[in-house]
Amino acid sequence: MKAKSVVTKVFAVLLIFSAFLSACAGGQAQPTEGGPMQSIGDGEGEVSIVAWAGYIERGETDPNYDWVTDFEQATNCKVTVKVAATSDEMVALMNEGGFDLVTASGDASNRLIAAGKIQEININLIPSWSKVDERLKNAPWHTVNGKHYGVPYQWGPNVLMYNTEVFGSTPPTSWSVVFEEQTLPDGQSNKGRVQAYDGAIYIADAALYLKHHKPELGIKDPYALTRDQFNAAIDLLRQQRTLIGRYWHDAFIQMDDFKNEGVVASSSWPFQVNLLQLEGQPIASVVPVEGATGWADTTMMHVDAPHPNCAYKWLEHSLNPKLQGDLAAWFGSVPAVPEACTGNALLTDTGCETNGFNNFEKIAFWKTPTTDCGDGRQECVPYHEWTTAYIAVIGGR
Amino acid sequence: MLWMGGVYLGSLATLLLNSFFYLDGFTGLVVRRFTLSTYQQLFTPSNMDIVFRTAGMALAVTLATIILAFPLSYYMSRYASKRQKGLLYLAVLLPLWSSYLVRVYAWKLILAKEGILSWFISHAGAQGLLDALLSNPVIGGSSLSLSPIGIFVVFTYVWLPYMILPIHAALERVPRSLLEASSDLGAKPLQTAWNVILPLSFPGVVAGSIFTFSLTLGDFIVPSVLGNSSFFIGQVVLSHQGTSGNIPLAAAFTMIPIVIMIVYLLIARKLGAFEAL
Numbered sequence: 001m002k003a004k005s006v007v008t009k010v011f012a013v014l015l016i017f018s019a020f021l022s023a024c025a026g027g028q029a030q031p032t033e034g035g036p037m038q039s040i041g042d043g044e045g046e047v048s049i050v051a052w053a054g055y056i057e058r059g060e061t062d063p064n065y066d067w068v069t070d071f072e073q074a075t076n077c078k079v080t081v082k083v084a085a086t087s088d089e090m091v092a093l094m095n096e097g098g099f100d101l102v103t104a105s106g107d108a109s110n111r112l113i114a115a116g117k118i119q120e121i122n123i124n125l126i127p128s129w130s131k132v133d134e135r136l137k138n139a140p141w142h143t144v145n146g147k148h149y150g151v152p153y154q155w156g157p158n159v160l161m162y163n164t165e166v167f168g169s170t171p172p173t174s175w176s177v178v179f180e181e182q183t184l185p186d187g188q189s190n191k192g193r194v195q196a197y198d199g200a201i202y203i204a205d206a207a208l209y210l211k212h213h214k215p216e217l218g219i220k221d222p223y224a225l226t227r228d229q230f231n232a233a234i235d236l237l238r239q240q241r242t243l244i245g246r247y248w249h250d251a252f253i254q255m256d257d258f259k260n261e262g263v264v265a266s267s268s269w270p271f272q273v274n275l276l277q278l279e280g281q282p283i284a285s286v287v288p289v290e291g292a293t294g295w296a297d298t299t300m301m302h303v304d305a306p307h308p309n310c311a312y313k314w315l316e317h318s319l320n321p322k323l324q325g326d327l328a329a330w331f332g333s334v335p336a337v338p339e340a341c342t343g344n345a346l347l348t349d350t351g352c353e354t355n356g357f358n359n360f361e362k363i364a365f366w367k368t369p370t371t372d373c374g375d376g377r378q379e380c381v382p383y384h385e386w387t388t389a390y391i392a393v394i395g396g397r
Numbered sequence: 398m399l400w401m402g403g404v405y406l407g408s409l410a411t412l413l414l415n416s417f418f419y420l421d422g423f424t425g426l427v428v429r430r431f432t433l434s435t436y437q438q439l440f441t442p443s444n445m446d447i448v449f450r451t452a453g454m455a456l457a458v459t460l461a462t463i464i465l466a467f468p469l470s471y472y473m474s475r476y477a478s479k480r481q482k483g484l485l486y487l488a489v490l491l492p493l494w495s496s497y498l499v500r501v502y503a504w505k506l507i508l509a510k511e512g513i514l515s516w517f518i519s520h521a522g523a524q525g526l527l528d529a530l531l532s533n534p535v536i537g538g539s540s541l542s543l544s545p546i547g548i549f550v551v552f553t554y555v556w557l558p559y560m561i562l563p564i565h566a567a568l569e570r571v572p573r574s575l576l577e578a579s580s581d582l583g584a585k586p587l588q589t590a591w592n593v594i595l596p597l598s599f600p601g602v603v604a605g606s607i608f609t610f611s612l613t614l615g616d617f618i619v620p621s622v623l624g625n626s627s628f629f630i631g632q633v634v635l636s637h638q639g640t641s642g643n644i645p646l647a648a649a650f651t652m653i654p655i656v657i658m659i660v661y662l663l664i665a666r667k668l669g670a671f672e673a674l
Binding site: 247261384388 | 420447510511538621626628637643
């Protein structure tokens, strides 16, 4: 009898909790619509930024890479950084509020704008805007209905990394080395010696490959796939599964796999390529004929930013060619300001080209797939189905 | 106490509640309305593969740790001198002082294709054996660290201490007089082991298996560092919750290990495991 009443009590507590939570649910914050700021006042003494690891460096990791100290001295705005590991974390932090700026990638930026968490930027208040790469100025991941919701920060491609000893004088020119079974220049099959990224967004890489090799599917945008196109991409990935020993997830584990596991070709970031080359490994990278997927990050400002004046000062500072060049060298990315490509000691004059500056047109920039196909149709496969399908592919289904 | 219980049960209740919501395919937002459609998504063949893969691994690891831990614990409780016992305790517990992550990554290097173990194996002339093992379609892979064998080895290694300690505690409690009585009555050593020692220490084995089984069931780090990238339950939850924002499905997935463990614990209680703790 006693035990029973305890159980009853526990259930009662559970029920009350559930009811309470249901009552709390619902009621999403409505976007508040106001014009952008018209002038910058005095600094508030601080600015807080949500950023990717390595994006805001103050010389603590390596004293040569410091683009915060001089900003703090010049403006008296103390910079605090909250490092986020994923786009979802960034979205969650910005939804929570209390931050001024975020360095959002293409998958997060439109979500944030749509949720009304980001304020429009008055580009007239940012003198350096004129220096921004023309190709980025009106990019759809931060420009909605002609309004700018942020300042481009950095971008980069997902390159095809390969082992130069294996490929020798015939570097790969197509993603087929990771999608189709074939004999590599060293005479052995590529089976078990290639890798693919283990995030569902990699389906877009397969779609990009099909766009080039199976035009009859009619793929235009690898992030907006109809059911048939999506299934074709999944079929390709299933075939790829038989070639892959292991998918990569962590940049450092991938580097280890190239060194110790006999992996010779994979999609990768310039970051790994640069580090491996620094170690003297026989590694090079290429953007194949099919093009590549890539990421582009934008510094965006919260709609209720507590320190808007300092935030604007940082936005201006973030386009400083010195900062842009140093950051590109540090992260293996491409500056949003072309001026940064010349005369930077850390990046060197060939740095931009190495990191992919001339490949902009070949890159399909990352964005979150939704049911909206972008041409009025609402039948595309949304991202959560991408995740489910890709998990099944990796599991061998 | 009440507060702790509230936090604990409250979060479990939220989890349960979330698993009955669903994700709107159009907006990608969670719709907070009661539905069973999330569970319908859960019971698909590819998800069941993941559940069976994880549970199978947990079972294999549990059995392997029992087989490895039993002789050692027996030696520790019966034959080791005080000094030896201290040293053995230290040896069992010492790995727990270093970070689990460090040990997992170290194993990745040991098991790598061009790693130290493969080097030894090829120099010992057993390359053919290794290749034959790795060509098995179910447990094989392109190298030890990229195959389910690698995951199995590392899981067995990291959870072994959690099996040794409870078995050891249970064996310590088996009275010596009973063993003597058994041999006085004419039982051969194996008969004594089977009919006296095993039943008396069984609660300890079950207690240890709770640790190894549940820890393997919930782990997502080992299968993400080693193995052939096939998902385990922990990784699926992480990717549904973390990257695609499909919290209902992640919550529903979490229900599976919870249910498995509830059943497991009920059986364990029947077998008297909690008296051995």
